[in-house]
Amino acid sequence: MAHIPGKDTVLCISLAGRPGTFGVRFHNHLYQLLGLDYYYKAMTTQDLPAAVGGIRALGIRGCGVSMPYKEACMALVDEIDPSAAAIESINTIVNEGGRLKAYNTDYLAVRQLLEQHRLDPDTAFALRGSGGMAKAVASALCDAGFKQGIIVARNEQAGRQLADSCGYRWQAELGDLCPPMLVNVTPIGMAGGVEAEQLAFSREAIAAAQVVFDVVAMPARTPLIIEAERHGKAVITGLEVIALQALEQFVLYTGVRPNSEQVAQAVAYARA
CATH class of the missing domain: 3.40.50.10860 (Leucine Dehydrogenase, chain A, domain 1)
Known part of the structure; x- marks a missing residue:
């Protein structure tokens, strides 16, 4: 009842x-x-x-x-x-x-997940996003000892500010770089589907990565997660x-x- x-x-x-x-x-x-x-x-x-x-x-x-x-x-x-x-x-x-x-329980959750998935802090990563959730994720990565990070954000002011606060680099786009860990902290992928425009990173970058982390929770299996799993990558989901x-x-x-x-x-x- x-x-x-x-x-x-x-x-x-x-x-x-x-x-x-x-x-x-x-x-x-x-x-x-x-x-x-x-x-x-x-x-x-x-x-x-x-x-x-x-x-x-x-x-x-x-x-x-x-x-x-x-x-x-x-x-x-x-x-x-x-x-x-x-x-x-x-x-x-x-x-x-x-x-x-x-x-901020987002921060607390990401810190727990980094430990649960036993991710190596020496792993270089690219994080796409610069909003409130991106701050939580980037700070959790920084506090967990991840030192090699790139903040990918079209908003230069917010992106640079976030990167500087954590000791990371800022870039407007990832370009041809293919870091071993990709982290999406934008709404890209919320619409579902498998179209390229619903991927936060290029298919080439996804194929070259070792770990893919998508903070988008709905759908549970986002286009980015589906593409990463197709290549056999380790994934952390927004769910x-x-x-x-x-x-x-x-x-x-x-x-x-x-x-x-x-x-x-x-x-x-x-x-x-």
Whole structure:
């Protein structure tokens, strides 16, 4: 039976330019599985200051923050965790009795994935993107000891700033370079399909790479991941990122850490 929110139900929300269903299904499934009187709803807004003010005023416990709000929200909260402060990008707000503290569980998720996949920090990489999520991924790579990186971004100001902050190089395009690790942190590939314009990197670069990491979570198998798997490359998917970051949000909101089987059930339900 579906959970029916009551007057004492704790509300959590997400704010995104294009609200999705993964977080809603993931969180609500775990709430029900663990018998927690919580409810999660995805939202969007045209008035970000008012929306964040509503979190405080209405006693909303937690809020996931997605594009394009990850950087703009920073000035609207009371405290910023070190996971978000250094990279100037947040993805989670927790309301502690009217005081809003911001975190970046994207950063935490990527750090975990780099360890789980046992990637060698001596591996050179190219990261495409320069937005809030790109900051989280680049900072996670930098803090994990990856020193040979290229930030590929058409926005020169944002690209150079991100590269400089992590000690990497900036290029507008990758060109003929074929580094052993490719990381896509742009929306390229969200439309699905296998057309070349849905690939964040050239087919030649993908064929020459050893590891391909695509942060795009929907579809789970993006054109970039499909192309990498076709060449037998090791891959890290956006689904892995979104699952781990959602888990860390869940823990911040509830104080409860589900076991691996419960998380797997929630991920499967969220994808269905």
